[in-house]
Amino acid sequence: MKEETKLIVAGRPHRRPAHPVNHPVERASTYLFPSYDDFLEGAKNITYGRLGTANHRALEETVNLLEGGYETRLAPSGLQAIVASVLAFCQAGDQVLVSDAVYDPTRKFCDRFLKRFGVEPIYYPPLIGEDLADLVTERTKVILAESPGSLTFEVQDLPALALVARKTGARLVVDNTWSAGVYCKPIALGAAVSVQAGTKYLVGHADCLIGSIASADEETARAVFHALLQLGANVSADDAWLALRGARTLAARLARHQETGLKLAKWLSRRPEVERVLHPALKSCPGHAIWKRDFTGASGLFGVVLKPVGLPALKAFFNALKLFGMGFSWGGFESLCVHVHPERYRTAEPWTEECPVIRIHAGLEDADDLIADLERGFSAMAAAKT
């Protein structure tokens, strides 16, 4: 089945003699079992609200089919999905290798939380590839990747990282949010775990937070399940329902995000105000060749390195935008544009460029309207400079 079809057929109810197209929202903490045998039987599937309802199972089935996993579990946010996927495999004394371009809250979890429990994060340059083997010790339990990287969009060589992980008994955990699980399949590329902030494209409407964790095999899945359970993670049935509703249109939305994103990226790359565009589908993006090899498409999020410009002119640019909103997160139907600061986070490979970096999310508005908006921003920028 192609991705478009998987997203439509997975997780649908099949009750006789009739059933709604989608599972209705099933809010429950307590489930009642009519007989003792039902009580025993129920424990295998649905027992208690925190362990999920039919809405959770339907979404898990859908994401799992998309990610090609053995099993998928949900977390209340993308961040907690990452947290659980790391905690599942380490204990005091272990090391975690972390991409230097990882999502900043992931980094803070490693630096401020993992360290307190005796787990040491070690950052590696995102394009390190097979040389990651030089950093691995017998204490390495998790290799954390995010491809492309947050803010700077380096596309990582996941098969090379997976090989290093397999040789050393560590698990490769990949943040696959950017591809929405549609354009990249980390598990097929050798990862043990593929995580998504479903908050972004899966939900797609900027109105709910959720995370997914797809595991490649039974042992990995069991460890992830127990980590979530012991963390007390709970996803509301309403949010699981909303995310599945979003997932039904994911492929169609993503195709449009891709088309508009590419159009904007190409237009921007020809602008005199722009130093270079960090869009994985363009040659100017580090790791572009790997994107071509491992991805089947690009979503709507990319970076732009501007030529040096003063803060007043940059402020004028942002304040002139009418369609692009300034806001965190991405993956919704609305376009976003924010000033980002990779220089604040990097340690393994410092980001030393003085040029401002902006991050654009191409929403579902008309592409030419969006280009006109950016043009308005650049005009305001030029006016502020004089």
Ligand SMILES: *Cc1c(COP(=O)(O)O)cnc(C)c1O
């Ligand atoms: C947003 C994001 C997350 C975290 O998701 P939340 O649902 O906000 O916790 C994780 N990874 C990446 C790459 C993200 O962009």
